[in-house]
Amino acid sequence: MTDSDYMARALELAARGKGYTSPNPCVGAVVVKNGRIIGQGFHPKAGAPHAEVVAIDDAAAKHPEKLAGSTIYVTLEPCNHFGKTPPCTHKIFNAGISRVVVACKDPNPVAGGGIDFLREKGLEVVSGFMEQEALTLIEDFVWNVQNDTTPFVTLKCAATLDGYIATRTGDSQWITSQASRNFGHELRHQNDAILIGSGTLHGDDPSLTARIEGKQTRDPARIILDTRLTVQETAKVVVQKSTAPTIIVTGPDCDPGKILRLKEKGAQILECRVFENLLDLNDLMIKLRKLSITSLLIEGGGRVAASALAAGIVNKICYFLAPKIMGGNDGIPVFNGSGPEKIKDVFQLARVTTRQFGSDMLLTGYIEPQNRSGNGGR
Numbered sequence: 507m508t509d510s511d512y513m514a515r516a517l518e519l520a521a522r523g524k525g526y527t528s529p530n531p532c533v534g535a536v537v538v539k540n541g542r543i544i545g546q547g548f549h550p551k552a553g554a555p556h557a558e559v560v561a562i563d564d565a566a567a568k569h570p571e572k573l574a575g576s577t578i579y580v581t582l583e584p585c586n587h588f589g590k591t592p593p594c595t596h597k598i599f600n601a602g603i604s605r606v607v608v609a610c611k612d613p614n615p616v617a618g619g620g621i622d623f624l625r626e627k628g629l630e631v632v633s634g635f636m637e638q639e640a641l642t643l644i645e646d647f648v649w650n651v652q653n654d655t656t657p658f659v660t661l662k663c664a665a666t667l668d669g670y671i672a673t674r675t676g677d678s679q680w681i682t683s684q685a686s687r688n689f690g691h692e693l694r695h696q697n698d699a700i701l702i703g704s705g706t707l708h709g710d711d712p713s714l715t716a717r718i719e720g721k722q723t724r725d726p727a728r729i730i731l732d733t734r735l736t737v738q739e740t741a742k743v744v745v746q747k748s749t750a751p752t753i754i755v756t757g758p759d760c761d762p763g764k765i766l767r768l769k770e771k772g773a774q775i776l777e778c779r780v781f782e783n784l785l786d787l788n789d790l791m792i793k794l795r796k797l798s799i800t801s802l803l804i805e806g807g808g809r810v811a812a813s814a815l816a817a818g819i820v821n822k823i824c825y826f827l828a829p830k831i832m833g834g835n836d837g838i839p840v841f842n843g844s845g846p847e848k849i850k851d852v853f854q855l856a857r858v859t860t861r862q863f864g865s866d867m868l869l870t871g872y873i874e875p876q877n878r879s880g881n882g883g884r
């Protein structure tokens with residue numbers, strides 16, 4: 507086994523914490539001595555021990571005699587400050603570990619300094635090993651450290667080969683395979699909140715919970731764009747039991763009686779600025795971040811997807827493509843709005859990857875900040 511194998515294992519462990527650790531990043535660690543893993547672990551949730559502590563305690567319980575002179579592989583720079591838990595750098599130093607391999611530096615200046623501390627104590631530290639993989643895993647955390655006013659936004663859609671998300675009657679169940687939909691639930695679990703428009707609410711009456719067989723998932727907060735408060739008081743998002751809130755976003759002057767009844771049923775109402783008869787998504791992002799929502803999954807439909815892109819709020823796109831063809835021009839398109847005149851003005855995706863789910867393909871890409879107003883921010 508090589509350094510890459512051990513760090514790959516640490517990344518795999520880190521990913522197990524994804525969805526549970528917000529607002530903290532997910533982190534994994536592996537302790538190795540003489541070519542064998544003697545301890546491993548990951549940060550399970552905010553407030554719980556950090557990955558290094560879990561891995562070192564695991565090694566101390568199973569192989570205490572092997573800790574001295576071992577190597578620890580950790581996906582994020584060990585913290586060097588007293589927060590909810592003591593610094594991981596002290597734990598590493600006191601355990602007698604002699605080599606530390608770090609994937610990425612902590613973007614949070616308060617928590618940084620761990621690498622310098624360990625080097626000053628005489629440990630060998632390798633930094634930046636498999637850095638890009640580690641940064642991708644905690645991309646929402648990195649975004650929030652660098653930009654504390656809006657959440658990291660992922661736009662997810664499921665389309666036919668000819669670019670439709672529903673038939674002309676609004677039927678969309680199901681375009682993609684079970685395997686794709688399972689991954690869609692994983693995305694829900696990984697995000698603090700999920701957002702849909704009133705078109706999808708009325709058409710599908712979705713529950714917007716995260717359901718993955720054999721996994722205790724975390725429901726995202728449900729955000730509904732509903733300018734004139736048309737939501738049915740019997741809609742699943744209003745009446746179902748969930749640990750996460752439903753937040754109905756409205757414009758001004760909605761029926762106060764209905765607001766009261768929805769609140770009594772547990773829904774939250776969030777009033778937002780209206781621009782050209784639609785809710786102002788930039789204003790909404792700032793309000794959601796103030797509610798501690800650090801990551802947001804937009805699930806559509808077509809009009810919401812188009813205006814989210816145009817508003818420049820989308821960081822990442824997860825585009826499922828199913829090998830199906832609507833075969834007409836009257837379905838609901840993935841992006842239902844007005845497009846640019848020139849190809850030079852289209853949105854350009856960067857860092858594109860693809861992955862297969864059954865017979866579907868998932869294309870993932872990013873819209874870098876400088877490319878977010880490709881069509882003039884319509």
Ligand SMILES: NC(=O)c1ccc[n+]([C@@H]2O[C@H](COP(=O)([O-])OP(=O)(O)OC[C@H]3O[C@@H](n4cnc5c(N)ncnc54)[C@H](OP(=O)(O)O)[C@@H]3O)[C@@H](O)[C@H]2O)c1
Binds near residue numbers: 677678704707736808
């Ligand atoms: N295959 C997929 O991936 C997928 C995913 C989701 C949905 N769908 C399908 O998509 C269809 C619904 O799509 P849709 O385009 O008709 O409706 P939609 O995008 O779900 O909702 C659009 C509505 O949201 C409200 N809204 C408020 N502020 C907005 C803003 N800034 N931008 C856009 N909308 C805003 C508006 O209604 P108010 O004026 O009432 O506020 C608007 O008419 C359904 O058939 C559903 O099954 C498919």
